Amino acid sequence: MDVKFAHLSDCHLGAWRNEVLNQMGYEAFEQTINTILEEEVDFVVISGDLFDISNPKVDVIDLAVRELKKLRDKNIPVYGIMGSHDFSPSDNSMIRPLISAGLFIDLSKGELTDNKQLKLHFFQDEKTGIKLTGLRARKRSLEIEDYKRLLRENLEDETGIKIFVLHTMMSELKPVEFKEMESAPKSLLPQNFAYYAGGHLHKTVPEELREGDGTFVVDQKNNIIYPGSLYPTNFRELEKYRYGGFCIVSGDINAESQSVKLTIKYIPIKPREILTLVIDCANKTAIEALDLIAQKISGLDAEGKIVTIRIIGSLTSGRAYEIKSSEIAEQLKNKGALDALINKNALTSKEYAPVSVAVGKTNEEIEEALIHEHAEKTTMKKTSKKDMENKIHRILGVLGTDREEGTQVREYNEELLNQFLEIFDLTKKGKSL
Template sequence: MKFIHAADIHLDSPLNGLSAYPDAPADQLRSATRDAFTVLVDRAIDEAVDFMVIAGDLYDGSWRDYNTGIFFCKEMGRLKRVGIPVYVLFGNHDAESEMTKKLELPDNVHTFGASKPQTFKNDALGVALHGQSFKQRDIVANLVTGYPPPITGYFNIGVLHTALEGYATHASYAPCTIDELQAKGYQYWALGHVHEFEQWTGAATIVFPGNLQGRNVRERGQRGAVLVSVDEAGAVEVERIFIDVLRWEHLTVDAADCENLEEVVRKIGQGLETLLDTDGEVPRAARITVTGKTKAHGELFGLEAQLRHEVLAQIAGIGNERLWLEKVRIETQPIVDAAKLHERNDAFTDLQAILNEAATDVNFNEELRAVLAPFAAKTPLDLQSLVPLIEQIRKGDLRELIDDIAPGLLAHLAQAE
């Protein structure tokens, strides 16, 4: 038999990080999660799978309107017409307490209850699926302990939305351990909640398929689901299938061998073209970070805006229909050691001494905060949470800002001289 295991679809969740840019693919951003789900259903039909499992976070909280539910029903109707059942478990984002709107689903869709573990049996396939949906968002109890024992003679699948233990980047919902899952006696665990692909083998095959579509630059690289094949002896084979319709990438460019801005831009352009060597038909949204000790550091200092426009020009040459820019960051370092500059006995050395003292100069910090505070106050709240420097300005702690800027300023002046 074959089945598809997916999770963390987050239907109609917005993609963040591009919408403010004039060249952003607005239509693709709005429909990316839906488009990816349609591709998933296409793949299920093409593979003629026996069933599909969705292990939580099908939705992204309560629908803004009924269109989200209507879209899901339409896609489930496509599977119903070819005889493919779907087993859905609700996680923290689509828990009973989170959903204020509901629609009657096609009868090929089976949803796990939230009050206690529930088992669905498919006698024709000899498969038993065990699962429990979330009743409220913050389930902190170990749900595995309540799951029933395996049914003898059946291929037993446990469906669970969980952080396991040790995934600090994900809220610790329904925590459990790999050993507990293996000890349950099931043959396969279809997990959800963690957005990265993970697989463990043993008495049971345990899989996080990752999320279906990356929604921001923190969810980089190929995204999708898994196609699981089980032979007559019960051996399990897991194949990743990539479903994403827009992919986020983080391109790190080492500028150590670059002499100036022009060479940095050229190297970035080469890196962007390389991104499209794999799955070139999938559009990319890229964050670019320029690193390394480089002679170009002084010229790059304070030129994030110019570098961004240079990169946009490179992207325009490659093709805006396949590649968009999320952000450019400059994290280079000067080749000239600031400590050696201290040996000079001139005004340049005096400036370095002033900058060294500036971070702890109370009066200077107050004056600088007074200048920057109005700009910080006008910054949108969602941006403030993404840029720690804004919060530092609000609190009046500018030491990190000064420490970051001083080396670049000195390198820029030294190069200009």
């Protein structure tokens, strides 16, 4: 029989603090549900992190309920698991009311056996007969411990066409740029499933899904699929991927002969065009850098787009904070940009190069080293570097003194001020400040 299902993951609804981008995330979800309805799928699989946090605000829950209800009204079941972001160890995830309302079927259900193994249950999809199960995530990839005590026999021996839903990175599939990400070997997954619906990784893997004519054949070697985030969830993802999307998986299954032929079509979701720009300000003064940025912006067609600008390089003079993100964003909005995100993390100044700290030192040693390095870079008339270092230590000492019981705030402030004045050999002008 013909089957067709949608596989989405890492929607992270409510992830953005920037309201424009947050709305984009909502729009992406709405577009996804509309596309799913047009495609007339048999069911939907969500591989975790529908929400960015386990207790999102009302807007997010309202959106999810509204959209998922459209699926239920068409009798399209939604199967899923909780991800590392929307799982709550105390069972207080806002996914719970979705489950109670029948809008989300939690696949990660089972029991502990007598010898403390985890036995998962199957859910059989009524229309297609496909059997689904999955294992939810926990914070910091702790679910890997659950995989180690997973009872595999019942999962592997179950007959029929099966889908396993996971929110865990598989080591063998981990892209190099995610080398710090916790992962588990593929050998921990139960075998004999036709499709492994992956979540957690925000990049689309296999990468070919996003390339070519958009159809990808699922076989035994390529059956663990990560659609990636439905919409970018932070600056880096926006800059790197520019859009997210989901998978429509379709094909032919025969439960009796256990034969499965599935292909995947990746559906990109682009509520608005994203324009990304990197501006290198190396060997420029802060003023020259501002000119360069203004010039680059004047040449952009930003109308109706979301623009990301990453400013990099080491300024010869001036400070990085003289390049004001809010002013650059304003220039872009004047050019019609829907919104602009500016990242200056890699912008430094030769006058003020960042100090580096060795790992493995105590807090006191780090503080000592930082103060020393800062003092070396600070010039103040009539104050030697060593004197400056002493002054910084003394200021921190003063700031660290607590207000004594019974002392009034005003007295305490006065005392602090006097001590500062003394440190800098200053006299107080006038009576009070």
